[in-house]
Amino acid sequence: MDAAPADLIITGCTALLHADPDESDPRTAADRIQFRPDTALVVRDGILVDVTDSAAVAGLASTERIDARGLVALPGLVNCHTHSPMVALRGLVEDLPEQEWFNDWIWPIESNLTPRVIELGALLACAEMIRGGVTCFADHYFAMDVVARVVRVTGMRANLGEAFFSSQGPEGRARSLDFALRHRHTADGRITTSLAPHAPYTVDDADLAATAELAARHGLLVHLHAAENRAQTDACLDRHGHTPIETLRRTGLLDVDVLIAHGTGILDRDLPALRAATGRIGVASAPRGHLKFGWDTTPVRGLVDAGVHVGLATDGAASNNTLDVWEAMTLTALVQKQAERDPRWMTARQALRHATLDSARAVGLGTSIGSLAPGRRADLALVDIGGPHTQPVHDLAATLVHSARSSDVRTTVVDGRILMRDRRLTTIDVPAVVRELGELLPALVDRAHGRRIQRYDP
Numbered sequence: 407m408d409a410a411p412a413d414l415i416i417t418g419c420t421a422l423l424h425a426d427p428d429e430s431d432p433r434t435a436a437d438r439i440q441f442r443p444d445t446a447l448v449v450r451d452g453i454l455v456d457v458t459d460s461a462a463v464a465g466l467a468s469t470e471r472i473d474a475r476g477l478v479a480l481p482g483l484v485n486c487h488t489h490s491p492m493v494a495l496r497g498l499v500e501d502l503p504e505q506e507w508f509n510d511w512i513w514p515i516e517s518n519l520t521p522r523v524i525e526l527g528a529l530l531a532c533a534e535m536i537r538g539g540v541t542c543f544a545d546h547y548f549a550m551d552v553v554a555r556v557v558r559v560t561g562m563r564a565n566l567g568e569a570f571f572s573s574q575g576p577e578g579r580a581r582s583l584d585f586a587l588r589h590r591h592t593a594d595g596r597i598t599t600s601l602a603p604h605a606p607y608t609v610d611d612a613d614l615a616a617t618a619e620l621a622a623r624h625g626l627l628v629h630l631h632a633a634e635n636r637a638q639t640d641a642c643l644d645r646h647g648h649t650p651i652e653t654l655r656r657t658g659l660l661d662v663d664v665l666i667a668h669g670t671g672i673l674d675r676d677l678p679a680l681r682a683a684t685g686r687i688g689v690a691s692a693p694r695g696h697l698k699f700g701w702d703t704t705p706v707r708g709l710v711d712a713g714v715h716v717g718l719a720t721d722g723a724a725s726n727n728t729l730d731v732w733e734a735m736t737l738t739a740l741v742q743k744q745a746e747r748d749p750r751w752m753t754a755r756q757a758l759r760h761a762t763l764d765s766a767r768a769v770g771l772g773t774s775i776g777s778l779a780p781g782r783r784a785d786l787a788l789v790d791i792g793g794p795h796t797q798p799v800h801d802l803a804a805t806l807v808h809s810a811r812s813s814d815v816r817t818t819v820v821d822g823r824i825l826m827r828d829r830r831l832t833t834i835d836v837p838a839v840v841r842e843l844g845e846l847l848p849a850l851v852d853r854a855h856g857r858r859i860q861r862y863d864p
Contacts, residue, residue, distance in 0.1 A: 412455070414470045414784070415466060415468040415472070416472045417472070418446075420442065422478065422758065432716070439803065445458070448466070454786075455781075477816060478788070479786055480789060481763070481778055484766050484768075486688065486765050488545055488546075488719060490547065491547055495515065495722075503700075517859050518849060524547075526839050529560065532557075534723075535731070541563055541819070542771065546602045551585065554589050554597055558593040561820050563820055565770065567582065567602025567627075570602065570609070571608045579603075587624065596820070607638065607863070614653070614658075615657040618659045627770050628664045631667040631668060632669065635668070654679075661683070663688075665689075667721070669709070670705075671701075672689075688769065691734075693734055703742065716764055717760065718734040718760055718765055734761075735758070736808060738760060739807055758806060785819065787815050789806070789815055789816065
Protein backbone atom coordinates (compact mmCIF):
# COMPACT_ATOMS: atom_id res chain seq x y z
CA MET A 407 0.00 0.00 0.00
CA ASP A 408 1.19 3.50 -0.86
CA ALA A 409 2.68 5.14 2.24
CA ALA A 410 1.70 8.66 1.14
CA PRO A 411 -0.92 10.39 3.33
CA ALA A 412 -4.49 9.49 2.53
CA ASP A 413 -7.36 11.95 2.20
CA LEU A 414 -9.68 9.82 4.32
CA ILE A 415 -9.28 6.61 6.30
CA ILE A 416 -12.23 4.77 7.84
CA THR A 417 -11.30 2.13 10.41
CA GLY A 418 -12.99 -0.57 12.44
CA CYS A 419 -16.09 -1.02 10.27
CA THR A 420 -17.73 -4.20 9.07
CA ALA A 421 -17.69 -3.82 5.28
CA LEU A 422 -20.17 -5.25 2.78
CA LEU A 423 -18.06 -6.63 -0.05
CA HIS A 424 -19.03 -8.22 -3.35
CA ALA A 425 -16.95 -11.32 -4.01
CA ASP A 426 -16.53 -10.38 -7.68
CA PRO A 427 -17.61 -6.78 -8.30
CA ASP A 428 -16.46 -6.95 -11.93
CA GLU A 429 -18.81 -9.83 -12.77
CA SER A 430 -21.40 -8.11 -14.97
CA ASP A 431 -23.99 -10.89 -15.27
CA PRO A 432 -27.03 -9.95 -13.14
CA ARG A 433 -27.76 -13.66 -12.63
CA THR A 434 -24.58 -14.08 -10.57
CA ALA A 435 -25.44 -15.44 -7.14
CA ALA A 436 -26.05 -12.64 -4.68
CA ASP A 437 -25.08 -15.00 -1.88
CA ARG A 438 -21.50 -14.15 -2.75
CA ILE A 439 -21.91 -10.92 -0.76
CA GLN A 440 -19.51 -11.02 2.18
CA PHE A 441 -19.20 -9.06 5.42
CA ARG A 442 -15.64 -8.36 6.51
CA PRO A 443 -15.10 -7.27 10.13
CA ASP A 444 -12.55 -4.74 11.39
CA THR A 445 -12.01 -3.30 7.93
CA ALA A 446 -10.18 -0.14 6.93
CA LEU A 447 -11.07 1.86 3.82
CA VAL A 448 -8.40 4.14 2.41
CA VAL A 449 -9.36 7.01 0.09
CA ARG A 450 -7.18 9.21 -2.13
CA ASP A 451 -8.40 11.67 -4.76
CA GLY A 452 -11.95 10.40 -4.45
CA ILE A 453 -10.96 6.79 -5.11
CA LEU A 454 -11.04 3.85 -2.74
CA VAL A 455 -7.42 2.75 -3.03
CA ASP A 456 -7.35 0.00 -0.42
CA VAL A 457 -9.68 -2.26 1.55
CA THR A 458 -7.61 -3.79 4.31
CA ASP A 459 -7.42 -4.58 8.03
CA SER A 460 -7.54 -1.73 10.50
CA ALA A 461 -4.17 -2.71 11.91
CA ALA A 462 -2.57 -2.22 8.50
CA VAL A 463 -3.34 1.52 8.49
CA ALA A 464 -2.52 2.30 12.11
CA GLY A 465 0.57 4.29 11.14
CA LEU A 466 -0.73 5.80 7.91
CA ALA A 467 -1.27 9.55 7.93
CA SER A 468 -4.50 11.02 6.61
CA THR A 469 -6.27 14.35 6.35
CA GLU A 470 -9.43 12.90 7.89
CA ARG A 471 -10.02 9.74 9.86
CA ILE A 472 -13.29 8.14 10.98
CA ASP A 473 -13.45 5.57 13.76
CA ALA A 474 -16.29 3.33 12.53
CA ARG A 475 -16.26 0.65 15.20
CA GLY A 476 -19.78 -0.74 15.55
CA LEU A 477 -20.79 0.56 12.11
CA VAL A 478 -21.38 -1.25 8.82
CA ALA A 479 -19.91 0.23 5.64
CA LEU A 480 -22.10 -0.19 2.56
CA PRO A 481 -21.56 0.98 -1.00
CA GLY A 482 -23.65 4.11 -1.39
CA LEU A 483 -27.23 3.35 -2.39
CA VAL A 484 -28.38 4.37 -5.88
CA ASN A 485 -31.82 5.81 -6.63
CA CYS A 486 -32.27 4.64 -10.22
CA HIS A 487 -35.28 6.79 -11.11
CA THR A 488 -36.68 9.91 -9.54
CA HIS A 489 -37.86 13.43 -10.30
CA SER A 490 -36.08 15.25 -7.50
CA PRO A 491 -37.82 18.66 -7.68
CA MET A 492 -41.19 16.96 -7.17
CA VAL A 493 -40.57 16.83 -3.42
CA ALA A 494 -42.30 20.24 -3.54
CA LEU A 495 -45.52 18.29 -4.24
CA ARG A 496 -45.05 15.65 -1.55
CA GLY A 497 -48.45 14.54 -0.20
CA LEU A 498 -50.41 17.07 -2.26
CA VAL A 499 -52.39 14.56 -4.33
CA GLU A 500 -53.36 11.24 -2.78
CA ASP A 501 -55.59 8.24 -3.46
CA LEU A 502 -56.25 8.85 -7.16
CA PRO A 503 -55.67 6.71 -10.25
CA GLU A 504 -52.80 7.91 -12.43
CA GLN A 505 -55.06 9.47 -15.10
CA GLU A 506 -56.64 11.90 -12.64
CA TRP A 507 -53.38 12.32 -10.78
CA PHE A 508 -51.61 13.51 -13.95
CA ASN A 509 -54.34 15.32 -15.84
CA ASP A 510 -56.16 17.10 -13.02
CA TRP A 511 -53.26 17.85 -10.70
CA ILE A 512 -49.63 17.16 -11.52
CA TRP A 513 -49.37 18.36 -15.10
CA PRO A 514 -51.41 21.54 -14.47
CA ILE A 515 -49.27 22.33 -11.42
CA GLU A 516 -46.01 21.61 -13.26
CA SER A 517 -46.91 24.37 -15.73
CA ASN A 518 -46.25 26.74 -12.78
CA LEU A 519 -42.70 25.54 -12.17
CA THR A 520 -40.00 28.18 -11.86
CA PRO A 521 -36.23 27.64 -11.80
CA ARG A 522 -36.13 28.60 -8.11
CA VAL A 523 -38.81 26.08 -7.13
CA ILE A 524 -36.96 23.39 -9.06
CA GLU A 525 -33.71 24.33 -7.32
CA LEU A 526 -35.21 24.30 -3.85
CA GLY A 527 -37.01 21.03 -4.51
CA ALA A 528 -33.81 19.42 -5.76
CA LEU A 529 -31.88 20.69 -2.73
CA LEU A 530 -34.45 19.22 -0.35
CA ALA A 531 -34.41 15.96 -2.30
CA CYS A 532 -30.63 15.72 -2.10
CA ALA A 533 -30.75 16.34 1.64
CA GLU A 534 -33.26 13.52 2.07
CA MET A 535 -31.25 11.12 -0.05
CA ILE A 536 -27.93 11.90 1.63
CA ARG A 537 -29.53 11.28 5.03
CA GLY A 538 -30.69 7.89 3.74
CA GLY A 539 -27.29 6.77 2.47
CA VAL A 540 -28.07 7.48 -1.20
CA THR A 541 -24.95 8.73 -2.98
CA CYS A 542 -26.17 8.67 -6.60
CA PHE A 543 -29.52 9.26 -8.30
CA ALA A 544 -30.90 9.16 -11.84
CA ASP A 545 -33.10 12.20 -12.43
CA HIS A 546 -35.58 12.68 -15.29
CA TYR A 547 -37.20 16.11 -15.24
CA PHE A 548 -37.36 19.65 -16.61
CA ALA A 549 -34.94 22.59 -16.26
CA MET A 550 -32.12 20.17 -15.58
CA ASP A 551 -29.46 22.88 -15.81
CA VAL A 552 -30.77 23.90 -12.40
CA VAL A 553 -30.60 20.34 -11.03
CA ALA A 554 -27.05 20.00 -12.36
CA ARG A 555 -26.13 23.10 -10.34
CA VAL A 556 -27.64 21.49 -7.23
CA VAL A 557 -25.61 18.33 -7.79
CA ARG A 558 -22.43 20.39 -8.03
CA VAL A 559 -23.20 22.29 -4.83
CA THR A 560 -24.35 19.33 -2.73
CA GLY A 561 -21.55 16.98 -3.75
CA MET A 562 -23.81 14.13 -4.85
CA ARG A 563 -23.39 11.94 -7.92
CA ALA A 564 -26.16 11.86 -10.53
CA ASN A 565 -27.19 10.81 -14.00
CA LEU A 566 -29.38 13.61 -15.33
CA GLY A 567 -31.72 13.76 -18.31
CA GLU A 568 -33.81 16.64 -19.68
CA ALA A 569 -37.29 15.19 -20.26
CA PHE A 570 -39.14 15.84 -23.51
CA PHE A 571 -42.45 15.09 -25.23
CA SER A 572 -43.15 14.87 -28.97
CA SER A 573 -45.75 17.61 -28.44
CA GLN A 574 -42.82 20.00 -27.97
CA GLY A 575 -41.70 19.40 -31.55
CA PRO A 576 -38.08 18.78 -32.60
CA GLU A 577 -36.92 21.42 -30.13
CA GLY A 578 -37.72 19.15 -27.18
CA ARG A 579 -35.41 16.40 -28.35
CA ALA A 580 -32.76 18.94 -29.31
CA ARG A 581 -32.82 20.46 -25.82
CA SER A 582 -32.43 17.02 -24.27
CA LEU A 583 -29.38 16.32 -26.44
CA ASP A 584 -27.87 19.74 -25.81
CA PHE A 585 -28.20 19.29 -22.06
CA ALA A 586 -26.66 15.81 -22.18
CA LEU A 587 -23.64 16.92 -24.19
CA ARG A 588 -23.00 20.09 -22.17
CA HIS A 589 -23.18 18.48 -18.74
CA ARG A 590 -21.78 14.98 -19.03
CA HIS A 591 -18.64 14.40 -16.96
CA THR A 592 -19.04 17.77 -15.22
CA ALA A 593 -18.93 18.38 -11.44
CA ASP A 594 -15.52 16.69 -11.35
CA GLY A 595 -17.01 13.71 -13.16
CA ARG A 596 -19.90 13.22 -10.74
CA ILE A 597 -22.51 14.11 -13.36
CA THR A 598 -23.26 11.71 -16.20
CA THR A 599 -26.14 12.32 -18.54
CA SER A 600 -28.85 10.64 -20.58
CA LEU A 601 -31.38 11.39 -23.27
CA ALA A 602 -34.81 11.47 -21.64
CA PRO A 603 -37.87 10.91 -23.83
CA HIS A 604 -40.82 10.80 -21.45
CA ALA A 605 -42.54 7.55 -22.54
CA PRO A 606 -43.76 5.71 -25.65
CA TYR A 607 -47.27 7.11 -25.10
CA THR A 608 -46.05 10.74 -25.14
CA VAL A 609 -43.13 10.36 -27.58
CA ASP A 610 -43.90 9.01 -31.05
CA ASP A 611 -41.99 6.25 -32.81
CA ALA A 612 -40.12 8.67 -35.05
CA ASP A 613 -38.80 10.58 -32.02
CA LEU A 614 -37.91 7.35 -30.25
CA ALA A 615 -35.99 6.11 -33.30
CA ALA A 616 -34.19 9.45 -33.60
CA THR A 617 -33.32 9.25 -29.89
CA ALA A 618 -31.83 5.78 -30.39
CA GLU A 619 -29.69 7.09 -33.24
CA LEU A 620 -28.46 10.03 -31.15
CA ALA A 621 -27.69 7.75 -28.21
CA ALA A 622 -25.63 5.44 -30.42
CA ARG A 623 -23.78 8.35 -32.05
CA HIS A 624 -22.89 10.09 -28.79
CA GLY A 625 -22.57 7.11 -26.42
CA LEU A 626 -25.44 8.23 -24.19
CA LEU A 627 -27.82 6.33 -21.96
CA VAL A 628 -31.56 6.66 -22.72
CA HIS A 629 -33.76 7.03 -19.63
CA LEU A 630 -37.53 6.78 -20.13
CA HIS A 631 -40.76 5.42 -18.68
CA ALA A 632 -42.08 2.30 -20.45
CA ALA A 633 -44.62 -0.42 -19.62
CA GLU A 634 -45.18 1.43 -16.35
CA ASN A 635 -48.30 -0.62 -15.64
CA ARG A 636 -50.44 -3.32 -17.21
CA ALA A 637 -53.07 -0.82 -18.39
CA GLN A 638 -50.44 0.96 -20.49
CA THR A 639 -49.34 -2.33 -22.01
CA ASP A 640 -52.93 -3.36 -22.77
CA ALA A 641 -53.66 0.03 -24.38
CA CYS A 642 -50.55 -0.27 -26.55
CA LEU A 643 -51.59 -3.77 -27.61
CA ASP A 644 -55.11 -2.60 -28.46
CA ARG A 645 -53.95 0.39 -30.50
CA HIS A 646 -50.78 -0.90 -32.15
CA GLY A 647 -50.73 -4.68 -31.77
CA HIS A 648 -47.49 -4.70 -29.81
CA THR A 649 -46.30 -3.94 -26.27
CA PRO A 650 -44.34 -0.87 -25.13
CA ILE A 651 -41.21 -3.02 -24.85
CA GLU A 652 -41.73 -4.16 -28.42
CA THR A 653 -42.03 -0.47 -29.35
CA LEU A 654 -38.57 0.04 -27.85
CA ARG A 655 -37.25 -2.89 -29.91
CA ARG A 656 -38.86 -1.66 -33.15
CA THR A 657 -37.42 1.85 -32.70
CA GLY A 658 -33.88 0.67 -31.91
CA LEU A 659 -33.84 1.56 -28.24
CA LEU A 660 -32.90 -1.97 -27.19
CA ASP A 661 -29.77 -1.65 -29.32
CA VAL A 662 -28.42 1.13 -27.06
CA ASP A 663 -28.06 1.40 -23.31
CA VAL A 664 -31.48 2.12 -21.85
CA LEU A 665 -32.91 2.62 -18.36
CA ILE A 666 -36.62 1.76 -18.18
CA ALA A 667 -38.61 3.23 -15.31
CA HIS A 668 -41.10 0.96 -13.52
CA GLY A 669 -41.75 -1.86 -15.99
CA THR A 670 -44.60 -3.37 -13.98
CA GLY A 671 -46.40 -3.91 -17.29
CA ILE A 672 -43.60 -5.99 -18.81
CA LEU A 673 -45.04 -9.31 -20.00
CA ASP A 674 -43.49 -12.74 -20.43
CA ARG A 675 -43.67 -12.16 -24.20
CA ASP A 676 -41.30 -9.17 -23.74
CA LEU A 677 -38.52 -11.17 -22.10
CA PRO A 678 -37.02 -12.66 -25.32
CA ALA A 679 -36.60 -9.16 -26.79
CA LEU A 680 -34.91 -7.96 -23.60
CA ARG A 681 -32.71 -11.05 -23.54
CA ALA A 682 -31.67 -10.48 -27.17
CA ALA A 683 -30.99 -6.75 -26.70
CA THR A 684 -27.55 -5.63 -27.81
CA GLY A 685 -27.58 -2.61 -25.48
CA ARG A 686 -27.31 -2.76 -21.70
CA ILE A 687 -30.82 -2.85 -20.30
CA GLY A 688 -31.69 -1.54 -16.85
CA VAL A 689 -35.08 -1.43 -15.17
CA ALA A 690 -35.77 0.83 -12.20
CA SER A 691 -38.32 -0.60 -9.76
CA ALA A 692 -40.09 1.74 -7.31
CA PRO A 693 -42.27 -0.60 -5.23
CA ARG A 694 -43.84 1.95 -2.89
CA GLY A 695 -45.33 4.01 -5.70
CA HIS A 696 -46.46 0.87 -7.50
CA LEU A 697 -48.37 -0.22 -4.41
CA LYS A 698 -49.96 3.23 -4.00
CA PHE A 699 -51.28 3.24 -7.56
CA GLY A 700 -52.51 -0.34 -7.26
CA TRP A 701 -50.15 -1.57 -9.98
CA ASP A 702 -48.55 -4.98 -10.30
CA THR A 703 -44.96 -5.37 -9.21
CA THR A 704 -41.94 -5.26 -11.51
CA PRO A 705 -41.22 -8.88 -12.63
CA VAL A 706 -37.73 -8.83 -11.14
CA ARG A 707 -37.09 -12.57 -11.31
CA GLY A 708 -37.93 -12.86 -15.00
CA LEU A 709 -35.94 -9.74 -15.82
CA VAL A 710 -32.86 -10.96 -13.98
CA ASP A 711 -33.13 -14.31 -15.76
CA ALA A 712 -33.23 -12.35 -19.04
CA GLY A 713 -29.96 -10.60 -18.18
CA VAL A 714 -31.54 -7.27 -17.25
CA HIS A 715 -29.99 -5.14 -14.49
CA VAL A 716 -32.81 -4.34 -12.06
CA GLY A 717 -32.14 -1.38 -9.80
CA LEU A 718 -34.13 0.22 -7.00
CA ALA A 719 -35.87 3.56 -7.22
CA THR A 720 -38.35 5.84 -5.50
CA ASP A 721 -39.89 7.76 -8.41
CA GLY A 722 -40.76 11.33 -7.41
CA ALA A 723 -41.98 12.20 -3.93
CA ALA A 724 -45.27 13.50 -5.39
CA SER A 725 -46.31 9.88 -5.95
CA ASN A 726 -43.95 7.98 -3.67
CA ASN A 727 -43.93 10.45 -0.76
CA THR A 728 -40.36 9.56 0.15
CA LEU A 729 -36.98 9.27 -1.56
CA ASP A 730 -36.07 6.45 0.79
CA VAL A 731 -34.19 3.78 -1.19
CA TRP A 732 -33.72 1.82 2.04
CA GLU A 733 -37.49 1.42 2.20
CA ALA A 734 -37.53 0.45 -1.48
CA MET A 735 -35.01 -2.28 -0.72
CA THR A 736 -37.12 -3.69 2.11
CA LEU A 737 -40.35 -3.50 0.11
CA THR A 738 -38.73 -5.15 -2.89
CA ALA A 739 -37.64 -8.11 -0.80
CA LEU A 740 -41.13 -8.50 0.65
CA VAL A 741 -43.24 -7.83 -2.45
CA GLN A 742 -41.13 -10.13 -4.60
CA LYS A 743 -41.68 -12.99 -2.16
CA GLN A 744 -45.42 -12.44 -2.38
CA ALA A 745 -45.44 -12.05 -6.16
CA GLU A 746 -43.46 -15.25 -6.68
CA ARG A 747 -45.19 -17.12 -3.84
CA ASP A 748 -41.70 -18.16 -2.81
CA PRO A 749 -40.09 -17.20 0.52
CA ARG A 750 -36.69 -18.14 -0.90
CA TRP A 751 -36.92 -15.23 -3.38
CA MET A 752 -35.78 -12.63 -2.89
CA THR A 753 -33.23 -13.12 -0.15
CA ALA A 754 -31.77 -10.34 1.92
CA ARG A 755 -28.46 -10.69 0.09
CA GLN A 756 -30.21 -10.42 -3.25
CA ALA A 757 -31.97 -7.26 -2.07
CA LEU A 758 -28.64 -5.75 -0.97
CA ARG A 759 -27.15 -6.50 -4.36
CA HIS A 760 -30.07 -4.81 -6.13
CA ALA A 761 -29.65 -1.73 -3.94
CA THR A 762 -25.91 -1.45 -4.61
CA LEU A 763 -24.12 -3.12 -7.52
CA ASP A 764 -27.14 -3.90 -9.70
CA SER A 765 -28.48 -0.37 -9.28
CA ALA A 766 -25.09 1.07 -10.24
CA ARG A 767 -25.09 -1.08 -13.38
CA ALA A 768 -28.65 -0.07 -14.25
CA VAL A 769 -27.57 3.59 -14.48
CA GLY A 770 -24.37 2.73 -16.37
CA LEU A 771 -21.94 3.21 -13.49
CA GLY A 772 -21.24 -0.38 -12.48
CA THR A 773 -17.50 -0.14 -13.10
CA SER A 774 -17.04 2.96 -10.94
CA ILE A 775 -19.51 2.70 -8.03
CA GLY A 776 -21.76 0.11 -6.38
CA SER A 777 -19.08 -1.84 -4.53
CA LEU A 778 -16.34 -1.25 -1.98
CA ALA A 779 -13.33 -2.34 -3.99
CA PRO A 780 -9.97 -0.78 -4.85
CA GLY A 781 -10.28 1.45 -7.90
CA ARG A 782 -13.95 2.31 -7.34
CA ARG A 783 -15.05 5.81 -6.45
CA ALA A 784 -15.31 6.34 -2.70
CA ASP A 785 -19.12 6.48 -2.43
CA LEU A 786 -20.32 4.82 0.78
CA ALA A 787 -22.57 4.94 3.82
CA LEU A 788 -21.81 4.04 7.42
CA VAL A 789 -24.76 2.45 9.22
CA ASP A 790 -25.29 2.13 12.97
CA ILE A 791 -26.82 -1.23 13.89
CA GLY A 792 -26.56 -0.67 17.63
CA GLY A 793 -30.18 0.33 18.17
CA PRO A 794 -32.74 -1.87 19.96
CA HIS A 795 -34.58 -2.49 16.66
CA THR A 796 -31.46 -4.05 15.10
CA GLN A 797 -30.22 -6.16 18.01
CA PRO A 798 -29.28 -8.93 18.38
CA VAL A 799 -27.67 -9.63 15.01
CA HIS A 800 -27.85 -13.25 13.87
CA ASP A 801 -27.69 -12.56 10.12
CA LEU A 802 -26.26 -9.16 9.20
CA ALA A 803 -27.84 -9.17 5.73
CA ALA A 804 -31.29 -9.78 7.24
CA THR A 805 -30.66 -7.08 9.86
CA LEU A 806 -29.80 -4.52 7.20
CA VAL A 807 -32.75 -5.31 4.92
CA HIS A 808 -35.51 -6.12 7.38
CA SER A 809 -34.61 -4.33 10.63
CA ALA A 810 -32.42 -1.32 9.86
CA ARG A 811 -33.84 1.97 8.59
CA SER A 812 -32.53 4.87 6.57
CA SER A 813 -32.34 6.85 9.81
CA ASP A 814 -29.64 4.43 10.98
CA VAL A 815 -27.22 5.88 8.40
CA ARG A 816 -24.68 7.89 10.36
CA THR A 817 -22.28 9.13 7.69
CA THR A 818 -22.48 9.47 3.90
CA VAL A 819 -19.46 9.92 1.65
CA VAL A 820 -19.34 10.71 -2.09
CA ASP A 821 -16.06 10.80 -4.00
CA GLY A 822 -14.27 10.72 -0.66
CA ARG A 823 -16.05 13.88 0.55
CA ILE A 824 -18.14 13.64 3.72
CA LEU A 825 -21.63 14.96 2.93
CA MET A 826 -23.09 13.89 6.27
CA ARG A 827 -21.14 13.16 9.44
CA ASP A 828 -22.94 11.77 12.50
CA ARG A 829 -26.33 12.74 10.96
CA ARG A 830 -25.23 16.35 10.31
CA LEU A 831 -25.38 17.49 6.68
CA THR A 832 -22.32 19.41 5.57
CA THR A 833 -23.46 20.90 2.24
CA ILE A 834 -27.17 21.80 2.60
CA ASP A 835 -28.97 24.22 4.95
CA VAL A 836 -32.29 22.38 5.22
CA PRO A 837 -34.18 24.93 7.40
CA ALA A 838 -33.39 27.72 4.92
CA VAL A 839 -34.52 25.60 1.97
CA VAL A 840 -37.77 24.59 3.69
CA ARG A 841 -38.53 28.16 4.70
CA GLU A 842 -38.13 29.61 1.21
CA LEU A 843 -39.90 26.73 -0.51
CA GLY A 844 -42.87 27.16 1.81
CA GLU A 845 -43.21 30.79 0.72
CA LEU A 846 -43.41 29.74 -2.94
CA LEU A 847 -45.90 26.87 -2.58
CA PRO A 848 -49.20 28.83 -2.91
CA ALA A 849 -48.26 30.06 -6.40
CA LEU A 850 -46.96 26.62 -7.36
CA VAL A 851 -50.13 24.67 -6.55
CA ASP A 852 -52.60 27.13 -8.13
CA ARG A 853 -54.55 25.36 -10.93
CA ALA A 854 -56.95 28.18 -11.80
CA HIS A 855 -55.07 28.95 -15.03
CA GLY A 856 -56.42 25.81 -16.76
CA ARG A 857 -53.09 24.89 -18.37
CA ARG A 858 -51.27 21.57 -18.33
CA ILE A 859 -47.88 20.59 -19.74
CA GLN A 860 -49.22 17.40 -21.35
CA ARG A 861 -52.21 15.07 -21.30
CA TYR A 862 -52.02 11.53 -19.91
CA ASP A 863 -53.67 9.27 -22.44
CA PRO A 864 -51.75 5.97 -22.61
